[in-house]
Amino acid sequence: MPVSSYLALGAILFCVGLYGVLTKRNAVMVLFSIELMLNAANINLVAFSKYGLYANQTGQVFTLFTITVAAAEAAVGIAILFALYRNRSTAEADRFQSLKG
Amino acid sequence: MEKYLLDYNWTVMAPELIIAGAAALLSIIDLLMKEKQDKRVLASLGFVAVLGALYFTVSRFGQQPYEILGDTYRIDDFGLVFKTLLLTGTALVLAVSLQEAKRKEITAQGEYYYLLLTALLGGMILTSSADLITLFVGLELLSISSYILAGIRKRRTDSNEAAWKYVVLGGVSSAFILYGMSFVYGLAGTTNLYTAQERMAEAMGNGMESFVYLSLFLMLFGFGFKVASAPFHMWVPDVYQGAPTPVTTFLAVVSKTAAFALMIRVILGGYLFLFNSRTAEGLELLTTALLVLAGLSMVIGNTVALRQFNNKRLMAYSSIAHAGYTLVPLATLGPMLFESTVYYLTAYLLMTLGAFTVIGIVERNAGTGDISAFAGLSRRSPLTAAAMTIFLISLSGIPVTAGFFGKFYILINAVATQHFWIAAIMLATTVVSYFYYFGIVRMMYFRPPVLEGKVKVPPASALVIAVAMIGTVVLGITPQWALEQLGEVNWAAALSPLNGGAPPAQ
Secondary structure, eight states, X not given: OHHHHHHHHHHHHHHHHHHHHHHOOBHHHHHHHXXXXXXXXXXXXXHHHHHSXXXXXXXXXXXXXXXXXXXXXXXXXXXXXXXXXXXXXXXXXXXXXXXXX | OOOOGGGSOGGGGHHHHHHHHHHHHHHHHHXXXXXXXXXXXXXXXXXXXXXXXXXXXXXXXXXXXXXXXXXXEEEOHHHHHHHHHHHHHHHHHHHHHHHHHHTTSOSOHHHHHHHHHHHHHHHHHHHTBOBHHHHHHHHHHHHHHHHHHHTOSTTOHHHHHHHHHHHHHHHHHHHHHHHHHHHHHHHHSOOBHHHHHHHHHHHHHTTOHHHHHHHHHHHHHHHHHHTTOTTSOTHHHHHHHHSOHHHHHHIIIIIHHHHHHHHHXXXXXXXXXXXXXXXXXXXXXXXHHHHHHHHHHHHHHXXXXXXXXXXXXXXXXXXXXXXXXXXHHHHHTOTTHHHHXXXXXXXXXXXXXXXXXXXXXXXXXXXXXXXXXXXXXXHHOHHHHHHHHHHHHHHHTOSSSHHHHHHHHHHHHHHHTTOHXXXXXXXXXXXXXXXXXXHHHHHHHHSOOSSOSOOOOOHHHHHHHHHHHHHHHHHHHOHHHHHHHHHTSOGGGGTSOOSSOSOOOO
16 A cells, blocks of 8 residues: 555654654754654645545645745744844753743 | 625624734834834724624624635634634733833834734634634644744843744644644545544544544644643743743633634544444543543642742643643533533633733832732732732632632533542642642732832723623622523534535525
8 A cells, every 4th residue: 555655754754853853952953853743744645635545636735735834933933043042142952941940 | 506706705704804904904004113113003903903803703693603715614603702702812911911012021012913913813713614724724823923922022031932942842733733634634535624524434434443543642732732731731831931921811811712722623523423433432532531631731730830939930830720620521521511611711811811910010010020029919009919819719719709610610520421530630639729829819918018119000901900800700700691691602513514604695
């Protein structure tokens, strides 16, 4: 069944992304990892639009929406990182820890 | 018959169109204004737009559900109730922020006002979507606007840091929700929630249970983040503490309510078949998962709050605990699922808004976010102290307040469906919560004031506190009336597909 190989790719990508978010110290890498997770979902959607139980084009339309939204999210993430970098002069995510209690 | 653009009844979308129009208008006016100009006029415009949208939302009650935009968007009573809550919350937050902006706390005033409106718009889209695509776009509109709002004080490190944590964990939760949605699409071949439900029920019978559960639990993971329930609560204290107080209020009140609407809509709209399937296995699994989320939220929220000395952090843990309480009716599928959830969310909205407004005033006055800022408030501003006491009593769930009856109805749901252990956890953690809520009361009444002089309460904030206080007390005195009103709402319409909406207008 061809769909399972695509699903496996998606799952691997998702797990790699999740691992990256949880372990990477560089903030830019964390943002990249989130993109990986979102793209894993996109791969799933496109695979299902070809090999799903009811294959149709809706999945590809959904992907267009998610790509746009992911771009907006990445832009905001980078902008916030810029503001943070200006104030703290570091992009090491584990040093952003002034809030605690 | 072919339906054309103008054959649809566009007035049903009036609230959304007003808010979208107002957000666009505000951003243009902001561009035309000078940098140093006072931008509070934008807040007034936004306030008027929210009130207008509220009017159109309320006047729509009791009418037939209607689907528009290719059946992706449905206006039913369920959505309208939640939209009323969102709009009320945003109107009050806008009123409070006038003061905050005046004090130059928020420098990017223009952006602040129209991002509040776009976040609100995202929340409104979320509450009345019947399609995975619109749900996702609404969710992201709300989330992305909130990320920027959390970091709107861009020169302050704590605000930046709050925004960073929010964008990372929010992005992860969005990815989980989207990944779950992709499996729903794979099983159903459609993004319409109600068609997906029918086809997933078929798939369930054809040995695809594992994928159905996978999609459900991936989405639950993301919803857990969005409603701020434990064990997905890591971001909540940091974001609540670092964001400006009005934004924290918005996140605690509006964002959470919208997330609950999303959660209820997806679970009851998309996975309804789990409840009437022949094997009770699926339902058992879902109920257990939700109850564990609820129980953990209550325990973690209420116990960790005991150790907090920062007001907003304390309220963040309190809000985690309240997310736990609010999850109980959905988890147990009690007899008053919708009524008790909405009653509790209304009560929560009023008391949290009030409490955060007072916290904002006190913080500004004392120049510290520490609990000691409340010391001797009863002598420096007796009325504010009295109002805060009422909010805290309501939050802790002591009789004759909205919070008490909210918890009482939730408890009825739990007991009526024989989930005694969650009722026990709820009662035990409620008692624990008295300690930290009354810690603030003790500060206000039994500690000598550190600073001298009266605390100035700005008129807009005083108005918001008064509205919240009256609401809390009135809901507490006439809970039966409120429940009857909520009982008349056509909740069942949220559960069933409309098959193409109403016929075109002649």
